[in-house]
Amino acid sequence: MSASERSPAWADALEAYERHLRSERGLSEHTVRAYTGDLDQLSSHAEALGVRDPSALDLRALRSFLAAQQVRGRSRSTLSRRAAAVRRFTAWMVRTGRADEDAGALLVNPRRHRELPAVLRQDEVRALLDAAADRAEGDAVGVRDVAILELLYATGIRVGELCGLDVDDVDHARSVVRVVGKGDKERSVPFGRPAARALERWLGLRGTLAVEGSGPALFLGKRGGRIDPRTVRRMVHARIEDVEGAPDLGPHGLRHTAATHLLEGGADLRSVQELLGHASLATTQLYTHVSSERLRQAYAQAHPRA
Known part of the structure; x- marks a missing residue:
């Protein structure tokens, strides 16, 4: 979903959150792009479910989003990162007074499979x-x-x-x-x-x-x-x-x-x-x-x- 197609409530929240990631948390450009990309997909999925305002997100909508990612064959590490991105976003929503309840607080992080890295002798x-x-x-x-x-x-x-x-x-x-x-x-x-x-x-x-x-x-x-x-x-x-x-x-x-x-x-x-x-x-x-x-x-x- 492009920014022009997004509901005003979602657009405002995502723009404010991106500013927060850049100016307050000082994250790298790569990390900001990863988080905002994950939340762009969340907003598209949520609006398809009829959630036109991120303050109305609930645990069911978040689980539906992650389930859709799993159906598309996303790796466990990708699912884990997206779950973390969602939890940080919903916690920020509550902290800034944009939502009354933290919908992501009970979202379980998919268990991530850690492969042993190759190393030189x-x-x-x-x-x-x-x-x-x-x-x-x-x-x-x-x-x-x-x-x-x-x-x-x-x-x-x-x-x-x-x-x-x-x-x-x-x-x-x-x-x-x-x-x-x-x-x-x-x-x-x-x-x-x-x-x-x-x-x-x-x-x-x-x-x-x-x-x-x-x-x-x-x-x-x-x-x-x-x-x-x-x-x-x-x-x-x-x-x-x-x-x-x-x-x-x-x-x-x-x-x-x-x-x-x-x-x-x-x-x-x-x-x-x-x-x-x-x-x-x-x-x-x-x-x-x-x-x-x-x-x-x-x-x-x-x-x-x-």
Whole structure:
């Protein structure tokens, strides 16, 4: 349903809620688009049921909406996200006086199936970084790529966080990088000597790519602007191809890998949660399952009585 076809009550509520997501919650553009897209579909379904005003939403209408999504074959993760989007919207409606009752408060979240993420072994990480270094050979872009790979693996930061880094965000004396994560939350993440050396080499060549409009961006694209997440993703996938037998991973796969290796090395779960910038410990706990699964696989392959 287009905005022009939507009832005035729905249009007003959705426009106000979008402003709330952008200005008050400070969510990323991607997250705002996801939430508003889900609520656009909710409004269309609700109006088809005769609910012309979101204040009249009830649990039956919300369950009908999710059931229709399931019939269309939506994944469990998509259903879970849409249920969360609906609950946040109905709670906001009550909080802002637009509705008397929170229709989504009793909406059950569909159980989400969490698949174990693919990760690299430690020897595969070494092979990846060695191959990238061999390719660099003093070329500014190649040296930049090595620094990106080293930093992604050393810190486990998200690709968007990496692309948003400025030169001054790197504290070379303390070997930490200041990261602004989801919800504009700031954290400091340490990195080791290999990443420090790679960053020093890149900063020594950064000026060869810099242009007048480069600004303070730590990592630059070939044309001198702040590097784009898509460029980083393409580079990581390309460099992974140099490692025989390694799973095809992007930057988020290196984040999974860093978290898994930290836990395998004895780091406690709370520390890994803080390093990764997870709001919930439950998200970090996924990596304990990865480590356990890798241990079972190693046992099955190596123990004579497995």
